[in-house]
Amino acid sequence: MDLNLDWGVLLQESPTGDGPYWQLLWTGAKWTVATALTGWALALLVGSIVGVMRTLPYKPLAWLGDAYVEVVRNIPLLVQLFFWFFVWPELLPREIGLWYKQDMPYPEFITAALALGWFTAARVAEQVKSGILSLPRGQKNAALALGFTLPQTYRLVVLPQAFRIVIPPLTSEFMNIFKNSAAALAIGLTELTFQMKQMVEYSNEVIVSIAAVTTIYMVMAFAVNRGMAWLERKSRIPGMIGGGR
Amino acid sequence: MNADASTMIRFVNVNKWYGRDHHVLKNINLEVRQGEVVVVCGPSGSGKSTLIRTINQLEPINDGEIWVDSVRVNDPRTDINTLRAEVGFVFQHFNLYPHLTVLDNITLAPIQVKKITRDLAERTALELLERVGLAHKKDAYPANLSGGQQQRVAIARGLAMNPQVMLFDEPTSALDPEMIGEVLAVMKQLAESGMTMMVVTHEMGFAREVADRVVFLDQGEIVEDARPEEFFTNPRSERARQFLRQILAPLHQ
Numbered sequence: 207m208d209l210n211l212d213w214g215v216l217l218q219e220s221p222t223g224d225g226p227y228w229q230l231l232w233t234g235a236k237w238t239v240a241t242a243l244t245g246w247a248l249a250l251l252v253g254s255i256v257g258v259m260r261t262l263p264y265k266p267l268a269w270l271g272d273a274y275v276e277v278v279r280n281i282p283l284l285v286q287l288f289f290w291f292f293v294w295p296e297l298l299p300r301e302i303g304l305w306y307k308q309d310m311p312y313p314e315f316i317t318a319a320l321a322l323g324w325f326t327a328a329r330v331a332e333q334v335k336s337g338i339l340s341l342p343r344g345q346k347n348a349a350l351a352l353g354f355t356l357p358q359t360y361r362l363v364v365l366p367q368a369f370r371i372v373i374p375p376l377t378s379e380f381m382n383i384f385k386n387s388a389a390a391l392a393i394g395l396t397e398l399t400f401q402m403k404q405m406v407e408y409s410n411e412v413i414v415s416i417a418a419v420t421t422i423y424m425v426m427a428f429a430v431n432r433g434m435a436w437l438e439r440k441s442r443i444p445g446m447i448g449g450g451r
Numbered sequence: 452m453n454a455d456a457s458t459m460i461r462f463v464n465v466n467k468w469y470g471r472d473h474h475v476l477k478n479i480n481l482e483v484r485q486g487e488v489v490v491v492c493g494p495s496g497s498g499k500s501t502l503i504r505t506i507n508q509l510e511p512i513n514d515g516e517i518w519v520d521s522v523r524v525n526d527p528r529t530d531i532n533t534l535r536a537e538v539g540f541v542f543q544h545f546n547l548y549p550h551l552t553v554l555d556n557i558t559l560a561p562i563q564v565k566k567i568t569r570d571l572a573e574r575t576a577l578e579l580l581e582r583v584g585l586a587h588k589k590d591a592y593p594a595n596l597s598g599g600q601q602q603r604v605a606i607a608r609g610l611a612m613n614p615q616v617m618l619f620d621e622p623t624s625a626l627d628p629e630m631i632g633e634v635l636a637v638m639k640q641l642a643e644s645g646m647t648m649m650v651v652t653h654e655m656g657f658a659r660e661v662a663d664r665v666v667f668l669d670q671g672e673i674v675e676d677a678r679p680e681e682f683f684t685n686p687r688s689e690r691a692r693q694f695l696r697q698i699l700a701p702l703h704q
Contacts, residue, residue, distance in 0.1 A: 347546065348540075352540075445592055445595050
Protein backbone atom coordinates (compact mmCIF):
# COMPACT_ATOMS: atom_id res chain seq x y z
CA MET A 207 0.00 0.00 0.00
CA ASP A 208 1.39 3.33 -1.01
CA LEU A 209 -0.33 6.29 0.62
CA ASN A 210 2.15 8.72 -0.80
CA LEU A 211 1.78 11.20 2.08
CA ASP A 212 3.32 14.61 1.64
CA TRP A 213 3.60 16.12 5.11
CA GLY A 214 5.50 19.02 3.63
CA VAL A 215 2.20 20.38 2.34
CA LEU A 216 1.56 21.85 5.78
CA LEU A 217 4.37 24.30 5.16
CA GLN A 218 3.23 25.25 1.68
CA GLU A 219 1.50 28.52 1.00
CA SER A 220 -2.27 28.11 0.63
CA PRO A 221 -4.02 29.85 -2.26
CA THR A 222 -6.59 31.34 0.16
CA GLY A 223 -4.17 34.11 1.02
CA ASP A 224 -4.11 33.15 4.73
CA GLY A 225 -0.51 32.00 4.77
CA PRO A 226 0.73 28.42 4.79
CA TYR A 227 -1.67 25.53 5.40
CA TRP A 228 -0.54 25.03 8.99
CA GLN A 229 -1.59 28.58 9.67
CA LEU A 230 -4.99 27.88 8.16
CA LEU A 231 -5.42 25.06 10.64
CA TRP A 232 -4.05 27.16 13.48
CA THR A 233 -6.69 29.84 12.84
CA GLY A 234 -9.33 27.14 12.78
CA ALA A 235 -8.07 25.72 16.06
CA LYS A 236 -8.27 29.15 17.69
CA TRP A 237 -11.90 29.57 16.61
CA THR A 238 -12.70 26.08 17.81
CA VAL A 239 -11.21 26.78 21.24
CA ALA A 240 -12.88 30.19 21.48
CA THR A 241 -16.28 28.77 20.50
CA ALA A 242 -16.01 25.77 22.78
CA LEU A 243 -14.87 27.78 25.81
CA THR A 244 -17.49 30.50 25.37
CA GLY A 245 -20.15 27.87 24.85
CA TRP A 246 -18.94 25.97 27.89
CA ALA A 247 -19.10 29.05 30.12
CA LEU A 248 -22.70 29.59 29.02
CA ALA A 249 -23.52 25.90 29.38
CA LEU A 250 -22.10 25.72 32.88
CA LEU A 251 -23.98 28.80 34.03
CA VAL A 252 -27.33 27.98 32.42
CA GLY A 253 -27.02 24.26 33.07
CA SER A 254 -26.36 24.80 36.77
CA ILE A 255 -29.32 27.14 37.13
CA VAL A 256 -31.65 24.83 35.22
CA GLY A 257 -30.35 21.78 37.07
CA VAL A 258 -31.00 23.43 40.44
CA MET A 259 -34.43 24.64 39.30
CA ARG A 260 -35.46 21.09 38.56
CA THR A 261 -34.83 20.06 42.17
CA LEU A 262 -36.62 22.97 43.85
CA PRO A 263 -39.84 22.50 45.79
CA TYR A 264 -41.60 24.97 43.48
CA LYS A 265 -43.52 23.05 40.84
CA PRO A 266 -43.64 25.69 38.05
CA LEU A 267 -39.87 26.26 38.19
CA ALA A 268 -39.13 22.55 38.19
CA TRP A 269 -41.51 22.07 35.28
CA LEU A 270 -39.91 24.89 33.32
CA GLY A 271 -36.47 23.32 33.82
CA ASP A 272 -37.72 19.90 32.75
CA ALA A 273 -39.36 21.37 29.66
CA TYR A 274 -36.15 23.14 28.64
CA VAL A 275 -34.09 19.99 28.92
CA GLU A 276 -36.63 17.88 27.04
CA VAL A 277 -36.92 20.32 24.14
CA VAL A 278 -33.21 20.96 23.73
CA ARG A 279 -32.16 17.33 24.14
CA ASN A 280 -34.58 16.15 21.49
CA ILE A 281 -33.51 18.42 18.63
CA PRO A 282 -30.33 17.75 16.62
CA LEU A 283 -27.50 20.20 17.27
CA LEU A 284 -27.31 21.07 13.58
CA VAL A 285 -30.98 22.07 13.54
CA GLN A 286 -30.40 24.19 16.62
CA LEU A 287 -27.47 25.92 14.93
CA PHE A 288 -29.70 26.84 12.01
CA PHE A 289 -32.38 28.00 14.43
CA TRP A 290 -30.00 30.42 16.17
CA PHE A 291 -28.59 31.60 12.87
CA PHE A 292 -31.72 32.02 10.76
CA VAL A 293 -34.80 31.95 13.00
CA TRP A 294 -33.72 33.61 16.22
CA PRO A 295 -32.99 37.07 14.69
CA GLU A 296 -36.50 37.03 13.19
CA LEU A 297 -38.02 36.47 16.63
CA LEU A 298 -36.20 39.44 18.16
CA PRO A 299 -37.66 42.93 18.09
CA ARG A 300 -37.11 44.35 14.58
CA GLU A 301 -34.27 46.71 15.41
CA ILE A 302 -32.30 44.18 17.38
CA GLY A 303 -32.98 41.52 14.76
CA LEU A 304 -31.58 43.73 12.04
CA TRP A 305 -28.51 44.49 14.09
CA TYR A 306 -28.06 40.78 14.78
CA LYS A 307 -28.17 39.99 11.06
CA GLN A 308 -26.19 42.93 9.71
CA ASP A 309 -23.96 44.64 12.24
CA MET A 310 -23.24 42.17 15.03
CA PRO A 311 -19.49 41.41 15.04
CA TYR A 312 -18.45 37.80 14.43
CA PRO A 313 -22.03 36.59 13.77
CA GLU A 314 -20.97 32.98 13.05
CA PHE A 315 -18.88 32.78 16.20
CA ILE A 316 -21.52 34.31 18.48
CA THR A 317 -24.27 32.17 17.00
CA ALA A 318 -22.21 29.00 17.28
CA ALA A 319 -21.22 29.74 20.88
CA LEU A 320 -24.85 30.47 21.78
CA ALA A 321 -26.16 27.34 20.11
CA LEU A 322 -23.50 25.09 21.61
CA GLY A 323 -23.97 26.75 25.01
CA TRP A 324 -27.74 26.28 25.15
CA PHE A 325 -27.46 22.78 23.73
CA THR A 326 -24.79 21.68 26.22
CA ALA A 327 -26.62 23.47 29.07
CA ALA A 328 -29.42 20.92 28.81
CA ARG A 329 -26.92 18.12 29.25
CA VAL A 330 -25.15 19.89 32.11
CA ALA A 331 -28.55 20.48 33.75
CA GLU A 332 -29.22 16.77 33.61
CA GLN A 333 -25.89 16.00 35.31
CA VAL A 334 -26.29 18.69 37.96
CA LYS A 335 -29.79 17.50 38.76
CA SER A 336 -28.71 13.90 39.14
CA GLY A 337 -25.78 15.02 41.30
CA ILE A 338 -28.11 16.88 43.63
CA LEU A 339 -30.59 14.02 43.79
CA SER A 340 -27.83 11.54 44.57
CA LEU A 341 -27.13 13.24 47.90
CA PRO A 342 -28.78 11.76 50.97
CA ARG A 343 -31.93 13.70 51.84
CA GLY A 344 -30.52 14.24 55.32
CA GLN A 345 -27.95 16.71 53.99
CA LYS A 346 -30.59 19.20 53.00
CA ASN A 347 -32.56 18.58 56.17
CA ALA A 348 -29.49 19.04 58.34
CA ALA A 349 -28.86 22.43 56.77
CA LEU A 350 -32.47 23.54 57.02
CA ALA A 351 -32.66 22.35 60.63
CA LEU A 352 -29.81 24.68 61.53
CA GLY A 353 -31.66 27.68 60.15
CA PHE A 354 -30.13 27.99 56.68
CA THR A 355 -32.38 29.46 54.01
CA LEU A 356 -32.93 27.34 50.91
CA PRO A 357 -30.42 29.40 48.85
CA GLN A 358 -27.83 29.03 51.63
CA THR A 359 -28.55 25.32 51.82
CA TYR A 360 -27.83 24.95 48.11
CA ARG A 361 -24.80 27.22 48.08
CA LEU A 362 -23.06 25.91 51.19
CA VAL A 363 -24.13 22.30 51.53
CA VAL A 364 -25.83 20.82 48.46
CA LEU A 365 -23.92 22.23 45.50
CA PRO A 366 -20.36 21.84 46.83
CA GLN A 367 -21.10 18.13 47.15
CA ALA A 368 -23.17 17.75 43.98
CA PHE A 369 -20.57 19.43 41.75
CA ARG A 370 -17.81 17.22 43.08
CA ILE A 371 -19.90 14.16 42.28
CA VAL A 372 -20.59 15.25 38.70
CA ILE A 373 -17.07 16.25 37.69
CA PRO A 374 -16.56 12.99 35.71
CA PRO A 375 -19.76 13.30 33.61
CA LEU A 376 -19.12 17.03 33.19
CA THR A 377 -15.69 16.16 31.84
CA SER A 378 -17.37 14.24 29.03
CA GLU A 379 -19.62 17.18 28.27
CA PHE A 380 -16.66 19.56 28.26
CA MET A 381 -14.87 17.30 25.77
CA ASN A 382 -18.07 16.96 23.73
CA ILE A 383 -18.44 20.68 23.29
CA PHE A 384 -15.03 20.82 21.57
CA LYS A 385 -16.00 18.01 19.24
CA ASN A 386 -19.54 19.31 18.66
CA SER A 387 -18.18 22.70 17.69
CA ALA A 388 -17.29 21.11 14.34
CA ALA A 389 -20.98 21.40 13.43
CA ALA A 390 -20.51 25.18 13.27
CA LEU A 391 -18.95 24.79 9.84
CA ALA A 392 -22.54 24.52 8.61
CA ILE A 393 -23.10 28.21 9.35
CA GLY A 394 -19.71 29.19 7.98
CA LEU A 395 -17.61 29.56 11.11
CA THR A 396 -13.98 29.09 10.06
CA GLU A 397 -13.29 26.63 12.83
CA LEU A 398 -11.00 23.65 12.58
CA THR A 399 -13.19 21.32 10.54
CA PHE A 400 -14.11 24.12 8.17
CA GLN A 401 -10.41 24.80 7.61
CA MET A 402 -9.77 21.14 7.11
CA LYS A 403 -12.29 21.10 4.28
CA GLN A 404 -10.58 24.14 2.76
CA MET A 405 -7.23 22.47 2.95
CA VAL A 406 -8.56 19.29 1.40
CA GLU A 407 -10.06 21.23 -1.48
CA TYR A 408 -7.04 23.33 -2.26
CA SER A 409 -4.21 20.94 -1.53
CA ASN A 410 -5.79 17.62 -2.47
CA GLU A 411 -3.86 16.09 0.44
CA VAL A 412 -6.93 14.48 2.02
CA ILE A 413 -5.19 12.12 4.38
CA VAL A 414 -2.62 14.62 5.62
CA SER A 415 -5.33 17.23 6.21
CA ILE A 416 -7.56 14.86 8.16
CA ALA A 417 -4.66 13.40 10.10
CA ALA A 418 -3.45 16.84 11.14
CA VAL A 419 -6.90 17.96 12.26
CA THR A 420 -7.58 14.69 14.04
CA THR A 421 -4.37 15.15 15.98
CA ILE A 422 -5.33 18.69 16.97
CA TYR A 423 -8.78 17.58 18.19
CA MET A 424 -7.25 14.78 20.17
CA VAL A 425 -4.77 17.10 21.83
CA MET A 426 -7.59 19.46 22.80
CA ALA A 427 -9.79 16.73 24.21
CA PHE A 428 -6.86 15.23 26.04
CA ALA A 429 -5.97 18.59 27.58
CA VAL A 430 -9.55 19.04 28.79
CA ASN A 431 -9.57 15.56 30.19
CA ARG A 432 -6.29 16.06 32.07
CA GLY A 433 -7.40 19.45 33.34
CA MET A 434 -10.62 18.05 34.70
CA ALA A 435 -8.81 15.10 36.26
CA TRP A 436 -6.58 17.59 38.05
CA LEU A 437 -9.65 19.50 39.26
CA GLU A 438 -11.20 16.27 40.47
CA ARG A 439 -8.06 15.41 42.43
CA LYS A 440 -7.80 18.89 43.91
CA SER A 441 -11.41 18.89 45.09
CA ARG A 442 -11.46 15.37 46.42
CA ILE A 443 -12.71 15.02 49.98
CA PRO A 444 -10.95 12.60 52.30
CA GLY A 445 -13.13 9.52 52.62
CA MET A 446 -15.64 10.44 49.92
CA ILE A 447 -16.02 8.92 46.45
CA GLY A 448 -12.66 7.96 45.05
CA GLY A 449 -10.88 9.32 48.11
CA GLY A 450 -9.72 5.86 49.08
CA ARG A 451 -7.64 5.40 45.96
CA MET B 452 -52.01 31.14 74.69
CA ASN B 453 -52.12 31.23 78.42
CA ALA B 454 -49.55 28.52 78.76
CA ASP B 455 -47.21 28.46 81.71
CA ALA B 456 -44.26 30.81 81.14
CA SER B 457 -41.85 27.92 81.56
CA THR B 458 -43.41 25.88 78.76
CA MET B 459 -40.88 25.38 76.01
CA ILE B 460 -42.69 23.16 73.52
CA ARG B 461 -46.44 22.85 73.29
CA PHE B 462 -48.57 20.75 70.93
CA VAL B 463 -52.24 21.66 70.75
CA ASN B 464 -54.56 19.24 68.94
CA VAL B 465 -51.99 18.45 66.28
CA ASN B 466 -52.98 16.23 63.38
CA LYS B 467 -51.01 15.12 60.39
CA TRP B 468 -51.84 12.94 57.44
CA TYR B 469 -49.60 11.45 54.78
CA GLY B 470 -51.75 11.54 51.69
CA ARG B 471 -55.45 11.19 52.37
CA ASP B 472 -55.66 8.00 54.36
CA HIS B 473 -52.58 7.67 56.49
CA HIS B 474 -53.27 9.52 59.75
CA VAL B 475 -49.75 9.65 61.29
CA LEU B 476 -50.36 12.02 64.18
CA LYS B 477 -53.72 11.91 65.92
CA ASN B 478 -54.81 14.78 68.06
CA ILE B 479 -51.48 15.28 69.83
CA ASN B 480 -51.46 17.39 72.99
CA LEU B 481 -48.13 17.62 74.72
CA GLU B 482 -46.07 20.06 76.75
CA VAL B 483 -42.37 20.11 77.43
CA ARG B 484 -41.28 22.49 80.14
CA GLN B 485 -38.04 24.37 80.25
CA GLY B 486 -35.18 22.16 81.41
CA GLU B 487 -37.24 19.02 81.06
CA VAL B 488 -35.98 15.88 79.34
CA VAL B 489 -38.74 13.99 77.58
CA VAL B 490 -38.15 10.62 75.96
CA VAL B 491 -40.52 9.59 73.18
CA CYS B 492 -40.76 5.89 72.50
CA GLY B 493 -43.03 3.51 70.70
CA PRO B 494 -43.07 0.77 68.10
CA SER B 495 -41.69 1.50 64.65
CA GLY B 496 -44.19 3.29 62.49
CA SER B 497 -45.86 4.84 65.53
CA GLY B 498 -45.08 8.38 64.36
CA LYS B 499 -42.34 9.31 66.83
CA SER B 500 -39.88 10.59 64.22
CA THR B 501 -42.65 12.49 62.49
CA LEU B 502 -43.69 13.99 65.83
CA ILE B 503 -40.23 15.35 66.61
CA ARG B 504 -39.75 16.64 63.06
CA THR B 505 -42.91 18.71 63.23
CA ILE B 506 -41.36 20.86 65.94
CA ASN B 507 -38.97 22.54 63.52
CA GLN B 508 -41.31 21.96 60.57
CA LEU B 509 -39.09 19.53 58.72
CA GLU B 510 -42.52 17.87 58.59
CA PRO B 511 -45.44 20.26 58.15
CA ILE B 512 -48.67 19.57 60.02
CA ASN B 513 -52.20 19.69 58.68
CA ASP B 514 -54.10 20.79 61.73
CA GLY B 515 -53.53 22.18 65.23
CA GLU B 516 -50.82 24.37 66.72
CA ILE B 517 -47.21 23.88 67.76
CA TRP B 518 -45.53 26.48 69.95
CA VAL B 519 -41.85 26.77 70.77
CA ASP B 520 -41.03 29.29 73.46
CA SER B 521 -44.20 31.35 72.75
CA VAL B 522 -43.63 31.39 68.97
CA ARG B 523 -46.22 29.55 66.91
CA VAL B 524 -44.23 27.33 64.60
CA ASN B 525 -46.89 26.63 62.01
CA ASP B 526 -47.94 30.24 61.60
CA PRO B 527 -47.14 31.39 58.05
CA ARG B 528 -45.91 34.69 59.50
CA THR B 529 -43.31 32.96 61.66
CA ASP B 530 -39.80 33.17 60.21
CA ILE B 531 -39.09 29.47 60.18
CA ASN B 532 -35.33 29.90 59.66
CA THR B 533 -35.00 32.05 62.78
CA LEU B 534 -36.96 29.50 64.74
CA ARG B 535 -34.91 26.59 63.43
CA ALA B 536 -31.75 28.38 64.51
CA GLU B 537 -33.10 28.19 68.08
CA VAL B 538 -33.94 24.51 67.92
CA GLY B 539 -31.05 22.07 67.75
CA PHE B 540 -31.72 18.84 65.88
CA VAL B 541 -29.67 15.65 65.95
CA PHE B 542 -30.38 13.06 63.26
CA GLN B 543 -30.21 9.30 63.33
CA HIS B 544 -27.65 9.33 60.50
CA PHE B 545 -25.66 12.32 61.86
CA ASN B 546 -25.82 14.15 58.52
CA LEU B 547 -22.52 15.95 58.98
CA TYR B 548 -21.42 17.83 55.88
CA PRO B 549 -18.85 15.47 54.35
CA HIS B 550 -17.03 18.19 52.40
CA LEU B 551 -16.15 20.18 55.52
CA THR B 552 -13.82 19.51 58.42
CA VAL B 553 -15.22 18.88 61.86
CA LEU B 554 -14.49 22.47 62.86
CA ASP B 555 -16.15 23.91 59.74
CA ASN B 556 -19.16 21.66 60.25
CA ILE B 557 -19.68 23.30 63.62
CA THR B 558 -18.91 26.90 62.66
CA LEU B 559 -20.81 27.04 59.34
CA ALA B 560 -24.25 27.84 60.75
CA PRO B 561 -23.09 30.30 63.45
CA ILE B 562 -21.11 32.23 60.83
CA GLN B 563 -23.70 32.10 58.03
CA VAL B 564 -26.95 32.20 59.97
CA LYS B 565 -26.09 34.06 63.17
CA LYS B 566 -23.47 36.21 61.43
CA ILE B 567 -20.95 35.95 64.24
CA THR B 568 -17.25 36.30 63.48
CA ARG B 569 -15.22 33.27 62.42
CA ASP B 570 -12.89 33.84 65.33
CA LEU B 571 -15.64 33.70 67.93
CA ALA B 572 -17.36 30.80 66.14
CA GLU B 573 -14.14 28.80 66.19
CA ARG B 574 -13.52 29.46 69.85
CA THR B 575 -17.04 28.32 70.72
CA ALA B 576 -16.64 25.28 68.47
CA LEU B 577 -13.42 24.27 70.17
CA GLU B 578 -15.03 24.57 73.60
CA LEU B 579 -17.89 22.37 72.44
CA LEU B 580 -15.51 19.84 70.91
CA GLU B 581 -13.69 19.76 74.22
CA ARG B 582 -17.00 19.07 75.91
CA VAL B 583 -17.82 16.11 73.66
CA GLY B 584 -14.23 14.89 73.92
CA LEU B 585 -13.19 15.44 70.31
CA ALA B 586 -11.01 18.55 70.31
CA HIS B 587 -8.19 16.52 68.76
CA LYS B 588 -10.40 15.76 65.73
CA LYS B 589 -11.13 19.35 64.73
CA ASP B 590 -9.32 19.09 61.38
CA ALA B 591 -10.60 15.63 60.48
CA TYR B 592 -13.27 15.02 57.88
CA PRO B 593 -16.48 13.24 58.89
CA ALA B 594 -15.70 10.17 56.78
CA ASN B 595 -12.63 9.59 58.92
CA LEU B 596 -14.58 9.48 62.18
CA SER B 597 -16.42 6.56 63.74
CA GLY B 598 -20.21 6.72 63.96
CA GLY B 599 -20.11 7.61 67.64
CA GLN B 600 -17.61 10.38 67.00
CA GLN B 601 -19.70 11.73 64.14
CA GLN B 602 -22.78 11.85 66.33
CA ARG B 603 -20.89 13.70 69.07
CA VAL B 604 -19.75 16.24 66.48
CA ALA B 605 -23.36 16.53 65.30
CA ILE B 606 -24.42 17.30 68.86
CA ALA B 607 -21.70 19.94 69.12
CA ARG B 608 -22.87 21.38 65.81
CA GLY B 609 -26.38 21.73 67.19
CA LEU B 610 -25.16 23.27 70.43
CA ALA B 611 -23.01 25.84 68.59
CA MET B 612 -26.18 27.72 67.69
CA ASN B 613 -26.87 28.09 71.40
CA PRO B 614 -30.35 26.63 71.03
CA GLN B 615 -33.23 26.79 73.50
CA VAL B 616 -34.14 23.18 72.87
CA MET B 617 -32.32 20.12 71.58
CA LEU B 618 -34.26 17.49 69.64
CA PHE B 619 -32.83 14.02 69.09
CA ASP B 620 -34.27 11.69 66.47
CA GLU B 621 -33.06 8.18 67.34
CA PRO B 622 -29.50 9.43 67.89
CA THR B 623 -28.02 6.00 68.64
CA SER B 624 -30.00 3.75 66.30
CA ALA B 625 -27.42 3.81 63.53
CA LEU B 626 -24.48 3.14 65.85
CA ASP B 627 -22.57 0.00 66.61
CA PRO B 628 -23.37 -1.13 70.15
CA GLU B 629 -19.98 -0.19 71.58
CA MET B 630 -20.44 3.42 70.50
CA ILE B 631 -23.87 3.99 71.96
CA GLY B 632 -22.50 4.68 75.43
CA GLU B 633 -20.26 7.59 74.42
CA VAL B 634 -23.17 9.37 72.73
CA LEU B 635 -25.57 8.76 75.60
CA ALA B 636 -22.96 10.05 78.03
CA VAL B 637 -22.76 13.34 76.14
CA MET B 638 -26.55 13.56 76.11
CA LYS B 639 -26.74 12.85 79.82
CA GLN B 640 -24.20 15.52 80.55
CA LEU B 641 -26.24 17.91 78.41
CA ALA B 642 -29.42 17.06 80.34
CA GLU B 643 -27.63 17.71 83.60
CA SER B 644 -26.59 21.14 82.35
CA GLY B 645 -30.28 22.03 82.21
CA MET B 646 -30.94 21.79 78.48
CA THR B 647 -34.52 21.21 77.42
CA MET B 648 -34.47 17.97 75.45
CA MET B 649 -36.87 15.82 73.52
CA VAL B 650 -35.40 12.47 72.58
CA VAL B 651 -36.84 9.77 70.35
CA THR B 652 -35.02 6.62 71.37
CA HIS B 653 -35.20 2.94 72.10
CA GLU B 654 -32.54 3.29 74.82
CA MET B 655 -34.70 2.49 77.79
CA GLY B 656 -31.73 2.73 80.13
CA PHE B 657 -31.31 6.36 79.13
CA ALA B 658 -35.04 6.95 79.58
CA ARG B 659 -35.03 5.41 83.04
CA GLU B 660 -31.94 7.24 84.20
CA VAL B 661 -32.12 10.66 82.53
CA ALA B 662 -35.69 11.39 81.44
CA ASP B 663 -38.14 13.39 83.49
CA ARG B 664 -41.03 11.96 81.50
CA VAL B 665 -41.62 9.18 79.02
CA VAL B 666 -44.15 9.62 76.25
CA PHE B 667 -45.33 6.41 74.64
CA LEU B 668 -46.69 6.74 71.14
CA ASP B 669 -48.57 4.07 69.23
CA GLN B 670 -50.29 4.41 65.86
CA GLY B 671 -50.00 8.17 65.98
CA GLU B 672 -51.55 8.57 69.41
CA ILE B 673 -50.02 9.44 72.75
CA VAL B 674 -50.98 6.43 74.78
CA GLU B 675 -48.97 7.18 77.91
CA ASP B 676 -47.24 10.24 79.33
CA ALA B 677 -45.70 9.36 82.66
CA ARG B 678 -42.67 9.59 84.91
CA PRO B 679 -40.11 6.90 83.97
CA GLU B 680 -40.44 4.86 87.18
CA GLU B 681 -44.19 4.76 86.69
CA PHE B 682 -43.95 3.94 82.99
CA PHE B 683 -41.46 1.12 83.47
CA THR B 684 -42.92 -0.48 86.57
CA ASN B 685 -46.58 0.13 86.09
CA PRO B 686 -47.62 0.97 82.54
CA ARG B 687 -51.34 1.58 82.35
CA SER B 688 -52.06 0.42 78.82
CA GLU B 689 -51.77 -3.07 77.40
CA ARG B 690 -50.02 -1.60 74.34
CA ALA B 691 -47.25 -0.12 76.48
CA ARG B 692 -46.89 -3.37 78.45
CA GLN B 693 -46.50 -5.30 75.23
CA PHE B 694 -43.97 -2.79 73.85
CA LEU B 695 -41.89 -2.97 77.03
CA ARG B 696 -41.91 -6.75 76.98
CA GLN B 697 -40.66 -6.73 73.38
CA ILE B 698 -37.98 -4.18 73.90
CA LEU B 699 -36.68 -5.22 77.33
CA ALA B 700 -36.68 -8.99 76.82
CA PRO B 701 -37.03 -9.70 73.13
CA LEU B 702 -36.28 -13.41 73.54
CA HIS B 703 -38.80 -14.07 76.29
CA GLN B 704 -42.19 -12.96 75.05
